[in-house]
Amino acid sequence: MFSLILAAVCAVLYVRWRSRDRRMLRNGVVLVAGIWLAFSGVAELLTDLVPAFGFVWLILLALVPLAALVLAGFLIANGLTMLRREGRRLGNLLSLLLGVAVFALPIIAVALLMTDQAWAIGLAALLFVLSGYFGVVFVVFLAYAVAYSRMGVEAEPAAVVVLGSRLIDGTPPPLLKSRLDRALELYRDTEPRPLLVPSGGQGADEPRPEGAAMADYLVAAGADRGDVVAEERARTTEENLRYSLQVQAESGRPGPAVAVTNNYHVLRAALLARKLGIPAEVVGSPTAAYYVPSAFLREFVAVLVEHKWLHALLLLPFVAFVGFLVYAIAMTY
Incomplete structure (x- = not known):
């Protein structure tokens, strides 16, 4: 019963902290702790009511090494x-x-x-x-990364920033196209149309800035040229965020911004935006399963x-x- 009370406390903290700022990893800590405590509490209650359930939990515990071997093989x-x-x-x-x-x-x-x-x-x-410590931390990171990526956009964005990645032969590869297509979805679903800021500088092995190639892709896919302003200096995620917000300010499109990246990168980009004091949420695009x-x-x-x-x-x-x-x-x- 005590575990269920603690689980309820974690649930309250999770809702309160998430409503205050979704871009905090401590939200994931209380989320995972609450789920674990709720599971433990329910297991304890079931075992008290039906003693045979104790054997079920023992069997599940015995399967943990097998699950670890399956995970390792995967x-x-x-x-x-x-x-x-x-x-x-x-x-x-x-x-x-x-x-x-x-x-x-x-x-x-x-x-x-x-x-x-x-x-x-x-x-x-x-x-x-x-192993135990980093295993628990990884579960927290993974659980909240999945939870955050499913939250969606709270406010209609005035600007949609697309975080860049490496070009192949001067054009966006599938990984980057996925981000651009997700940005186009947000662009088409928002009225009035937001500013599109494809962000990325030119790497040593790239024939042109990522931002320029991404801008061409967005326009070719139907975005109005007047709604697309490329940012062509950034070399890191931090610079993507900072420089793109500068572009938004210079373009005279004030309001909330949304950054688009691949789903695996969403949480870290959101944590970084919060650390930099940038009022931007982050949404994800699909990535090849492998x-x-x-x-x-x-x-x-x-x-x-x-x-x-x-x-x-x-x-x-x-x-x-x-x-x-x-x-x-x-x-x-």
């Missing part, structure tokens, strides 16, 4: 697909590396415990702590790096406990 298969279709860049290796880690870490942990050495037991405990796992992992790593000191602080008590454990074990030898 990640490895996806990683091989990414290598075949996208090349051998580090970002494309993430799902493969994670799948191998899911297989290997339990084996490494058992091997360390079998050495019967204090430092090895401590290292095994540290691997367990780190590309999504590695893309989400890249976004997760990027968010971890952006908040590295916060995570280091949160991990400190756990690491200190592992250190104390190693010391206590060493003293017994």
Whole structure:
């Protein structure tokens, strides 16, 4: 019963914080915590009412290792697909590396415990702590990324910013076309028509600025040339957002802005907009299914790096406990 009360508290916090600002990752923390507490509370009630349900939960718990193996197999298969279709860049290796880690870490942990050495037991405990911590953080990130991407646009946008990505042979590839098509949907569904700001500078391997190529695509697809103003300097997501809002201000189209990117990038772009103090929501466009796992992992790593000191602080008590454990074990030898 206590779990259900805590779940209700989390639900209230989630609604309140989300209504205040949807672009906060702490919304995801209380969302996941509330779902877990509600599930635990319902499981406890069912077990009290029907004791046989206790065996069901034990069976589900026993299936966790099998689920981990299935997940590892999926990640490895996806990683091989990414290598075949996208090349051998580090970002494309993430799902493969994670799948191998899911297989290997339990084996490494058992091997360390079998050495019967204090430092090895401590290292095994540290691997367990780190895996558990980052696993929970990833679940929070993924759950709220999905939740945020389904919220839609609250107000009619005065400007629709399209975040750029690399061109291929001077034209938008399918990944970027997906963003542009989503922007066109918003453009056609809004009255009066919003300003379209395709944003992206020129990379070293690109024959023209991304913004210019994106603008040509939008006009060719039916957007009024007078409603399209390209931003051609940005090289990062932060610059996409800042420079595009400058373009909107200079174009005399005041009002709320919406940024468009692919669905895997939505939450990080929204978090960044909030950090920069930019009053813009972010919406997503579809992405090829095989590309999504590695893309989400890249976004997760990027968010971890952006908040590295916060995570280091949160991990400190756990690491200190592992250190104390190693010391206590060493003293017994």
